[in-house]
Amino acid sequence: MGYGWTKLTQDEFGREGAKQSFALALIVMMFAGVFAFILPAPAAADSWTDTTTENFALGTHENTESVGDNVRLEDMGGGIYYTQGRFTSQAFDAGQVVENWDNISWSVTTPSLTKQVNDNVGAEPTTLIDGDSRVGVVQTGTSHEGTRDNDGVYENIQEINLGTPDTNSYYEAVTVVESGDSLSSPDKLDADDGDNYRVSAVASVENTDHYMTLEPDSLVDGENSRIGVITGGSITDVQTQNNVYENIQENNLGALTTTQENAALTVVVIGDNLSTPDKLNVDDGDNYRVDAASTAAEVNTYDYSSGAGTDKWAYEGALNANLPTPPAGTEFTSYTEISTSNDNRYSTGGGASAADPYHMFKFTISEAPGHITQLDIEWEGYNDEVGTTSGLHIWDFALSAWELLFSHTQYTTDGIITVSKTTGFSDYIDASGYLWLCAQDASNYGITIYTDYVKVTVTISTVYSLEVQHDSAAFSIPTGSTIENVRVRLNFGSDNTATYTLEIRDWQNSEWDILNTETVVSGTEVTWDSTLTTSPDNYISLNDNIRVRLRTDSIENDHISKEDYLQFYVGYRPPEYGLRWEHRVTGLPANGIAYIRIYGYADTGENFGIYTWDGTNDQWIYSGENLPSGAAAETWVEYSIPSTYLEGDNLSIMYLSADNTDPTPENIHIDCAGARVTTTMYSIDVQHDSEPVSYSGILNNIRVWLNVGSENTATYTLQIRDWQNSEWDNLETVVINNGTEYTFDNILTVD
Structure with missing residues (x-):
């Protein structure tokens, strides 16, 4: 069918x-x-x-x-x-x-x-059921859905042109050379006969600025280091002319000079002066002697009546049958209850049948373990479970374990545990001076623990210490000099073994800095020789002198220091300031003429020459230009250089102070610095208008066909004018090599 x-x-x-x-x-x-x-x-x-x-x-x-x-x-x-x-x-x-x-x-x-x-329309296919294609176009804003109700909403469908396509050819009628020189008449475009219409390109100059991006520590010459210091801004500030400067200050280039002085003033702060300080001036074995002073035995008590939460703390918690490793627990909410022995107690419950509450105590002991002769530890408190014991423990840092001191079985009133220790103090007191105690009952009964009072008593023996301070004579350092280093040399001995420390006064920060610490064995001598190069100015007082002190910490042995000689040295550079600074630009093209352009100035009255690195001959060449002197004279400094100056794609300039003898450090201020590359570019722009176009019906497509050759390799672009949007649309871009031809053939269809 x-x-x-x-x-x-x-x-x-x-x-x-x-x-x-x-x-x-x-x-x-x-x-x-x-x-x-x-x-x-x-x-x-x-x-x-x-x-x-x-x-x-x-x-x-x-x-x-x-x-x-x-x-x-x-x-x-x-x-x-x-x-x-x-x-x-x-x-x-x-x-x-x-x-x-x-x-x-x-x-x-x-x-x-x-x-x-209604039997509604559900689709309108592009290809009809008989195989024919659809002819017509649905107008904007309508669709077949408008046919589903008789409601005045329409689908609007417009006929399209079904006329037989016809193609007309048109040749160039008007030619305008927008850029370039016409070398022949445009009528040669009307036939494909090898007789060409020729246009030569015209030259134009383009300037491209490349800014300085590097300022290396070692200059491009490989021999000189950078001299100067940035005091404001950075190299990024020289990449735009906007009155934001990189400020570079001269360094002191004066010859290093060292001067030496002896002790001029000696003060015994702790101890007894046994001889005259002038014996320090000569290395002759004739010693300046100071006897250590003694401090009588002391007994100090630590409890929570003062310093609670500052240098002593208490913590609470609960743990099953075990003691916690310090630090542990939660800090007491109040210290009033344990500050005195008055039956006003701090309590902590276990909270569960198998949890054992504990009280942990942390003390800061100021005495050195080596000076302690006895520790007395006391805890008043109890737990409320009949038949159980309350134990007091001390933490042993050497064993990383708790040591039981003592225990009692009181359960309604305070039991007092008092224990004395006469040895092993460094096992119980760590390097930070901390001592830990813990009271707990390990009954697993969920009892409550009470603490009324806890204290630690420290007894120290008679100890000896000394401190003697020495000031050097005033150094005659020229004003404006740069201090390079400070040196202290001391030779001394001790009549009894003791640990000595030599310190130097930091006048800038009002503190003592350690130079040397050493245990000096009885009957021996040591020589300490210390040189300071970091911030050495800090150690020179306003009176141009240096102060040191020799001291010992408190020890049980009496001792006498025996200083043979003490010498002070200062290394400085007299004020002869200069600057040598490189700015380098990268990524420059190999061709083109380069101009150096710098916008900045030097401090008033100062001369800083501008040099350029000759990469071919490996030498700095003076440009003949200096930075303007004074902010008021600031202007662009420009000079040209040959392309042979390039080192690869890099170009370096150097600012150099004229004589390097300025008595005070001067500055240069660079707002913008870079290289301007001037390149000659060639271009052609030829516009062709066709003969008048005439047609009947609907426009289907436009085709442009152009055969082009080039006497030198270049990139050509063919464009067509869009009159509706007042713009040029690209048809094709192609590189045409020297002596070859290319045929553009482009068709634009009408949707």
């Missing part, structure tokens, strides 16, 4: 009235079918008529309803009706309810109410 298109008459499809008639006919036939199904067979005798809505309302409806003096299938909502139903009439003519009828008849009329059914 074949398929074909059949034209519908206007009466059947395509007119609004015909649509309604078609729908009406369809509905009438549908209802006739329905009622043929639901009505009873007609009778041959008596008859009656139900003609009004009131008559029909007296009957029985099943999926039917009476509307406008007619019976119809009931509307379920939304215009959807039941497909079948039943209506039973109530007879009134008998004047009574009739139970049985011998004969019955009923004439049926067609329902007058109709329903229109």
Whole structure:
């Protein structure tokens, strides 16, 4: 069976009235079918008529309803009706309810109410069902969805041109050389005959600025180091001319000079002077002697009546049958209860049947373990479980373990544990001076622990110490000099073994800095020789002198220091300031003429020459230019250089002070520095207008065909004018090599 298109008459499809008639006919036939199904067979005798809505309302409806003096299938909502139903009439003519009828008849009329059914368009394919392509275009803002309701919303479809395509050729009519020189007449463009229309490129100059990006510590010459120091800004500030400067200050280049002085003033701070200090001036074995002073034995008590939470702390917690490793627990919320022995206690409960509460105490002991002769430790407290013990422990740093000191079994009142230690103090006191105690009962009964008072008493023996300070004579250092180093040399001995420390006064920070610490064995001599190069100025006082002190910490042995000689040295550079600074620019092209451009100035009255590195001959060349002197004279300094100066793609300039003998450090201020590369560029811009274009119908495409050759390798771009948008659109870009030809062939289609 074949398929074909059949034209519908206007009466059947395509007119609004015909649509309604078609729908009406369809509905009438549908209802006739329905009622043929639901009505009873007609009778041959008596008859009656139900003609009004009131008559029909007296009957029985099943999926039917009476509307406008007619019976119809009931509307379920939304215009959807039941497909079948039943209506039973109530007879009134008998004047009574009739139970049985011998004969019955009923004439049926067609329902007058109709329903229109739409079969909506669901798609409009690009290719028709017969294989043809769609011809036409849907107008903007419309679609086939507008056909689904008779509501005044349309799908608008416009015809397109089905005329046979025609192609017209047009040649150049007007040629304008926008950039370049015309060497022949444009009429040579009208034939493919090798007779060319020729245009030569014109030259233009382009300037490209490249800014300084490096300032190396070692100059490009490989021999000189940078001299100077940045006092403000950085090299990034020289990359824009915006009055933001990199400020570079001269360094002192004076020859290093060392001067030496002896002790001029000696003060014994701790100890007894046994001889005259002038014995320090000569290395002759004739010693300056100081006897250490003694300090009587002391007893110091540490408890929580002062310093709680500052240099002593208490912590609480609970742990099953084990002691916690310090530090542990939570700090006490109050120290008042344990500051005195007054039965006002701090308590901590276990909180669980298997948790054992503890109190942990941390003391800061100021005495050195080597000077302690006895530790007395006391704790007052108890736990409230009958038959259990409360133990006090001390942490042994050497073993990393708790050591039980003592325990008691009090459970209603304080038990007092007092323990004395006479040895092993360094095991119980660490390098920071901390001592740890812990009270706990390991009963696993969940008891409560109470602490009333805790203290540590430290006894120290008689100790000896000395301190003697020496000031050097004043150094004659010229004003403006740079201090390079400070040196102290001391030879001394001790009549008893002791640890000595030599310190130097930092006048700038008001503190003592350690030079040497050493245990000097009885009857021996040592020589300490210390040189300071970091911030040596800090050790020269306003009176141009140096101060040192020799001291010992408190020890049990009496001792006498025996200083043979003490010498002070200062290395300085007299004020002869100069500057040597390189700025380097990278990434320069190999061709082009380079100009150095610098915007900046030097301090008033100062001369700083500008040099350029000759990369071919490996030497600095003076440019003949100096930085302007004074801010008021600031201007651009510009000078040209040959391309042979390039070191690869780098170019270096140097600022050099004129004589390097300035008595005070001077500065240069650089706002902008770089190299301007001037390059000659060649270009052609030729515009061709075609002959007037004429056509009928709709424009389908535009084709541009151009054959081009070049006498030198260059990149060519063919563009076409977009008159609507006042711009040029690229058709093609291609590199045409020297002596070759290329044919542009570009087609623009119209959508």
